Structure formats: structure tokens, C-alpha cells
Amino acid sequence: MSHYSASQSGDSLRIHTATALKDSSERTAFMVQARLLFAIAVHARGEPNEGLAMLQDAIELAISLGMNTKSFSSSNGGSISCLEESFRRTWWELFVVEGIMSAIHRRSTMKTTTVASEVLLPCEDSTYTDGACFSDSPTLAQFADRHFAEEEMSFSSSCYRIEAVKILSRVLSIANAEAHPDEVQAIDNSLAAWTHYVPPEKRDLISNSGEVDEMLFQAHMVIHWATILLHMPRSELLSVHPTADIFCAKGDKQMPSTDTKHAHASKATDASKELSNLAAFRCPIQKHTPFFICALVIASVVQLAACTLHNCRCMYQHKDRITLVVGLLKSLSLNWACAGSVLVKIKKIAAKVLKSEHCTMTVASTQCDSCTDSGLGTSIGAEDVPWLEFFDDPTIMSFDRFAPGLLFPDEGS
Template structure:
């Protein structure tokens, strides 16, 4: 974050495949040229790394106001950048899966960062979660806190929930999870927390949708825990929360409930207080730290 505002004159990287083949002989493009593409007469395609760099830049803007009551115009400006990002991904990169079935991992990470940043921007400004000091530990940006309620809290909730759904869509891609960055663990955790909160708000509505997404996240964390110890740590927490939120006696799930007309899965028109989410108690202990990204299996205590 300290170098966020430092001007960079380093040229942007070419495609990984081009570099691997030893065919990257051009001078490359500058960051200024990449930024100016927004107003170019014709669509210009850059390497996948460039779009990830831009996603990181937007994420850094979100983190810069994570602990401050930023002016609404500043929040809106960052939200505009998040919303605009996907519109400037060129047509030949709209699909992160190639014709051969390979996942463009750099584009995958770029999309992940945009959705992750969207949740970090909007979730604290919504009422998806109650005010609870320990909830800061579930964010990869430590110290994140609930912002004062505003008239746009439902819009913030809707955007955060939509972003969590997009993260679960990335998780649904059929590819070896070991190829993903370990920071995907953080994104999965925050997506599951949003989905669990939305599930609590919606009660029996959309239960299948939330349950399937959370089941997917739990499965990925289980597989990732074979390589990354922190995935196993958060897996234990999320499974306990999900088991409590989705107890069968709380709701009789039927096929009809998945086709409910009022099932918007957005968090709109809802309000929640601390007493409504007892499952948040499971986050009283810190579960995320960068020390947890050390590779290696995690050993669970008996009965975990």
C-alpha cells in the first residue's frame, strides 16, 4: 500500500505463453498506454497480466478506504471502476477458458480480485453482517469494520451478494485447484460468509442456491487444504457455521422453494441485528493470517 501512488515506468509483461516460447521481442506497452485504451477508437488487446495489474490497482483503492468513512463520491468512484472493468476486457479474453479447455490463470485471478474487491467495498456498508469485532478476522484486510448505516445499504448488500455469487461461479470451473493462487482461499472465505449471511436473511427462500454454493466452497477448501494449511483452518470454521445455519429443522426445503417469486438472492429489503446471527460467534478466534499461507497439510484435532 505504501507504493500504491508511486509512478511506475516499467513496461507491461507479455503473455506467459509468448514469453515461454521466447517470442517476446517487442518493446512492450506502458501502463499509460494500457490506461488510455479506454478512449481508443479501436479495441486493443493486452496480455492477461495487464488486466490483473489493473484489478490489483482497483483493489488497492478499496483497501485504502477500508477503515475510513469515505465520502460517498469516493466510494461511488471506486464502484464505477469495479463495474467498468469487465466492459474493457477485450472480446478475445471474455472467456477465461481457451478452446483447448485450459484456464487462463491470470485472467482467473483478475476476475477474482475484482469480485473480492467488490465485496470488501460494499459488505461493510451494508447490513449483511451485524456489528461484531471478531468479524474483522474473516477479511484478508485486517481491521475492516462495519460502516455506519446509509440509505443505500440495500444496494451495497445486493452488490456484495452478486459478487459472492460470481466468486462461487469461478470456484465451479473444472480445473485443478492446485493451480489457483492461495489468495483464492481468502476470496472463497469472504464469499461463503456473504452467502451464509444472505441465507440467514432469506430464511427458507433460496436455501438450495445458498446451500449449493457453500457446499462448493467447502469442497474446494477441503481440496486446497492438502496444499495450504490456512484452507484447513477456515474449513473447520465454515463447516461449523454452515451446519448451524442450515439445520434441517430450521427449514423444510422443497423444490418449490427454489422457484419462489420473491427469491432475489440479493439481500434487498432486509435488516439484521447482532442477535439474529448467533453463528458469528464461531469467528471469535482469528482464522486468517498470512502466516497460514505456508504450504503443507494441516493436522486436525480428533473430533474437529
């Protein structure tokens, strides 16, 4: 049975699965996989703390089994190449999911980075699905050294996703600290450089057959998300909504104002645009990771802040992006409870911002500056932002401050 089952209650499946995992004393890689999948599902059902706890259990078990070592897959795979690949992919999936959950919970350290990882990198999803796995996968060092290699090697899309999360982890390490400008710039350089090293054949996320490369989709999602997390706290965007602790968008610490605050705001806003561009892809949304919900939320938070600070001519562009995000969250809410919870709040805030009397939205306006300018030089206080009152609603404050079920009540309640 599955979370998507139409014949059985998701709540019933959740209870049965939780009980089975709790009662099991099995200590195998398969149990790691089960806990990992359950952690993702529970998180997306609107139980982020429970999801994080289950993920930590999975990581601890994986480390105790030695899944972070190169030899684990060959020693436990029974000479079955696809099973060996499955074990390698499991370790890297733990790393990726922990990185994303750390971003959501604003955790500056990751357990998967506290141990040495010698695990070979994953192959292409299509190769794995076809059962054509090989044991000569590249190492992490080979992938990291590709920037200066004389001969170009071919790497799977999953490798770029892993690298994106590695950069995200660097962002998180300075999220709550006043890092030296050189360190911030170094991480920003890595974020900017990442795109340039995606090979030409992978630049288009959609294949000739219309299929979306989900691994690259997620990689781009993580890069844009990390960009927002790096730049938004160092811009004036955050000051517009200092208590904006919506699910998946827990409030960051406002960094001291600098001469580059407009540049930070511009980069955060551009990243939110790129996330909304990902949302515009025409493909079955069930194929996307449920973590895309959180990326959409943080993109909408930035767009709403930019709406308040940008000039009139830009307003319709922000509205179109937020309309798209709201529509996608509406569709995602059919499967994932957390999407429905944030949807209600974002719609309420968007209605307030986009109907604000401070700007009459007309495309033909000739009295406003170009949207290409950051438009973020306006000095504005909380008293000038009417939608701030919605962030005072305790139901949208930081999700980790409440008991389970408070933010995400059962469907029938």
C-alpha cells in the same frame, strides 16, 4: 525441490529456505524473486505475518535496485529478451501480491504505489513460456488510455490483472474511512466498467483446448473480491457477523447505515456468487494461486450472511455455493495449511446456518419471494443468529493478533 514434493517434508524445505534467505547478503533481482515466491508459500502455509514481512523485504530490495524503473530490465538483462521480461514481470508480481496481501491484512497503503513505476507491462504467459518475448511491450499509460483510443491495441491478460489490483488499492484506501458517497460511487463505477473493457476474445476464461487463462482468472477474482470489500461494510451483511475475523476475512469497520444499504448488500452478494462461479471451473486446482483460498473464504462469509437474511427459497442456492466452496477448500487443504484451518471453521458455521430452524429449505416452497430480490430487508439482531457463537472462538479471530503457529499448528501437533 518444491513445496509439492512427495519425497521431502514441506516443513524441512521451509526451514532450509528461510535459513538460506536470512543468511544471504545477495542483493540482486534473483533474490527479489526468491523472497517473493517464499512470501507466497509461507502465507499459504498459514503464516500470514511472516509472508507479509518477507514480501515487504522483497519490495524494499526491488526498489533499492531500481526494479521499478523502465531501464532496469534492459540494463540488467544481458540483452536476453526473456530475462528482461522476467525482471519486468517480477516488479508487477510484487505489485499484485502486495495488493492481495494488503486486502487480507486490511492495509490501506502499498509500498509499490509510493514510487513511480515506469516498467513496461508483461506479455502473454504463453509468449513468455515460448521464449518469444519482445522489448516493445506497452506502457501503463497506453493501457490506461485504451478506453478512449481511436484504435484498439491488444494487451496481455496480465495487464487486466494489474488493473484489477489498481482498483483494489483504491478500495483499500477508503476501507476504514467514511468516504464521500461520490468517491464510493466512482470506485464502484471502475469495478463495473472493468468487465466491459475485457475484449471479446478474452471474455471466455477457458480456451478451445480447455485451458484456463490463469491471469484473467485472477483478475476476475480480484475484481469480485474488491467489490465485496467495497460494499459489504456499507451493507447490513456485516452486522450479521460483526466479529467474523476468519483467516483471510478479517472484520471490517461497519459503516453508518445509509439509504443504499440494500444496494450495497446486493452487489456484495452478487460478487460472492461470481467467486463461487470461478470455483466451479473444472481444472486442476494446483494451477490456481493459493490466494484463491482467501477469495473463497470471503465469498463463503458473504454467502453465510445472506443465508441468515435471505428468504427460504434462496437457501438451497446458498447451500450449493457453500458446499462447492467447502469442497474446494478440502482439496486445497491437501497442499496449503491455511485452507485446512479455515475449512474446519466454515464447515462448523455452515452446519449451524443451513440447519437453522428459522427456515425449512424446500425448492418447491411457494410462500417465499423470488431470489432475484435482495431479500435483505429483514431486521435481525445478533441474538437471532445462532452461528455467531462460533465467531467468539479465539482460534478464528484476526490472524494478526496471535503469535505464529497459534492459528496454524504444525501438521504433527
